Amino acid sequence: KHFIISFLVKGIMRALLSFSILLLWTRCTLCLPITTTSSFLHGDFFDEELIVRALSKNKLLSHFHFTNEWDAPAPTLSSSSSSSSSFSQQPHHYALFPKPIGHIMQQFDIDEMHLTFTQGRWRHESWGEPILPAPVGVELYAWFSNDQNKNNSSKASASVVVDKRWVGLTHALSGLFCGSVQILSNAQKSSSSRPSCSFSSTLQKDQSSSSSSFTHRHHHHLYDDLTSEYNNTMLRHGILPREGACTENMTPWTKLLPCRGEAGLGALLNPLVMYDVYYHSMGTHVTRECIVAADSSSLQTRCHRYKYRLEQTLTLVMDIKSSSSSSSPSSNPLHLVSHYGRAKPLIRCPLARHSHVTFDFSTSSLTIPASSSLTNDTTTPSTSQPHTTASTYMLPLASSGDHITITPAHLPERSPSFQMPSLLVHRHLTGYGEERGGISARIINRGNDTALITYYEAIPWYLRIYYHTLKIYLDDVLLHPALPSSSSVNSSSPSHPLHLHFIPGELHQSPSIIDITLLLPPRSGISLEIEFEKAFLHYSEHPPDPNRGFDIGPAIVTARFGQGHVTRIYTEGLVVSLPRPDFSMLYNVIFLTWGVMGFMSFRFIFSLALRRWKHTFKGDSFVSDRPIALAFRKVQAMLANRRRRRQREGTQDERKED
Secondary structure (H helix, E strand, O other): OHHHHHHHHHHHHHHHHHHHHHHHHHHHHHOHHHHHHHHHHOOOEEEEEEEEEEEOOOEEEEEEEEEEEEEEEOOEEOOOOOOHHHEEOOOOOOOOOOHHHHHHHHHOOEEEEEEEEEEOOOOHHHHOOOOOOOOOEEEEEEEEOOOOOOOOOOHHHHHHHHHHHHHHHHHHHHHHHOOOHHHHHOOOOOOOEOOOOOOOOOOOOOOOOOOOOOOHHHHHHHHHHHHOOOOHHHEEEEEEOOOOOOHHHHHHHHOOOOOOOOOHHHHHOOHHHHOOOOEEEEEEEEEEEEEEOOOOOOOOOOEEEEEEEEEEEEEEEEEHHHHOOOOOHHHOOEEHHHHOOOOOOOOOOOOOOEEEEEEEOOHHHEEOOOOOOOEEOOOOOOOOOOOOOOEEEEOOOOOOOOOOEEOHHHOOOOOOOOOOOOEEEEEEEEOOOOOEEEEEEEEEEOOOOOEEEEEEEEEOOOEEEEEEEEEEEEOOEEEEOOOOOOOOOOOOOOOOOOEEEEEOOEOOOEOEEEEEEEEEOOOEEEEEEEEEEEOOOOHHHOOOOOOOOEEEOOOEEEEEOOOOOEEEEEOOOEEEOOOOOOOOHHHHHHHHHHHHHHHHHHHHHHHHHHOOOOOOEEOOEEOOOOHHHHHHHHHHHHHHHHHHHHHHHHHHHHHHHO
8 A cells, every 4th residue: 555655656746847847848948039039149140031023924923031140150270280170160059040051061161052952944034034043953052161271282182172072062962951962073973063254252352343334445354353363273063954853852941940830931831832833943052251350460360250141042933823723813812821832821930030021013912901910111121132112011920810912913914123134045956966966055135235244064074075166156247266367356356255265074074164255245146156076875874764865954154244233044954865775685685595595495494394204115125106215215226236346345355465
């Protein structure tokens, strides 16, 4: 009896202890917004924004933008050595910034990184300029740190170190986002390269502030200003044009948000709806800014702290019809939450400093209930559209049970901020057959200003480029190669190429690089043509579906206009059919060999294994008169006579010797 009472008392005490621990944990969780307010004071911020824009043909653009900033101390240099390996990584406290991203940036010493997963192609002529351009597939480019205090080695050795970091970065991102990013570190299967002028770090100073306009006499100086402080040794870039984006890539991406998919704009991310769209682009952009100590000397400048900035972007182009059950969706109001496949009303993430929804069309298309707790915020500009005049609303902290309603019938054909792109680019294959081919690109400047164009393309090694076949036309006038008798096209011509940079590819190692910089006059177009030879690959180097062809990544066209506006456009991807062997020949040889062997030997083996044997002879007489038995008897008699003859000859020889 006493044992039972003591057992019950211990059980009650354990239950009370567990309940108290659970109550304490719940109270700490409820107090989380208060602790995050103190984190704002220490330099940690999180903002979220949604931009909704009307597009042509009854489509709606949704751009999610999540910004996360973190201020962290820089690694300290140990007293044992001054090498890069002696930098000790101190443990950091992660309040809002995702820990996996912080570890990747610190482990591989990255200053800036951009990773995008894109499905579908952006239609510039119908949708205008994108908020954030991205190619089809997966694109990754990163700048690695070039701290002279850490590594005082040569440029060649620094490139080797960066290559090792690039391999580690691709494998780390592949495991984090559940993708095939590690293929970018394989030179045989990807076209990783180092662009010289197409990419510029956002942390670098704007080198174009001194040049206000493009004139014919100063175009060489403009190109020098564009590349004066550019060092592509620390830059790596790669594109996987065939990598498909799916829900397994979006799940870890959503977990990087402080509130994940429980509150805030992250609650609208429904994977079943996000991938049933015309265009889907998911990006992760991280920058690291060096903050130098105030008392540091100019001779030994070292980062005292690092300011990390993580921007997660998601761009969707959806059809309004997909969110309405009626055949004519323009007659039915559309709830903004149900447009993304959710039913709960929008509430602000308690960890966010600002949470905004921006509508880039007139307010007559919106219906906001009078009891709504949404507030019109006109003081905070849009993060992605700083110069827009759209309506911006701040999300409430608690649920009010109301919904934002959009009337599709009142939507304009295009949003007020729609801008027809000043630059159009198209690319296609030329030639026919399985031996040779070509690539042709057309760049059209529809604006009124001269543009500084940089055309960059990394072609895989299995397409052997003939660089002497490069031809550049300006409105059907040949610019390159210039004719010796032509005096109108020379180095002082505004459309003559300012920079031609070619790197031949190596078999199974590196791609072929084409980097061209030139000036494109307004209201004109330029064409580039080049030929290549297709390599004959080993049968093991072909993909599982060789009849489909090999995917070639898009070319990158970067344009810089006179007002300092810089735009980047990715061309169409190409599918090249390479000469391929008859993959069925292997199976034909196997089947033919086994057919012949089966026809010649299987019958005999089958007869030996399953035939019922019996005695053919009874004494000296035959029991069976089958031909095979007679032949066997003759052979046996012949062997017996030969054996007797040898015995007689041996006996006669013995007698002669005696």
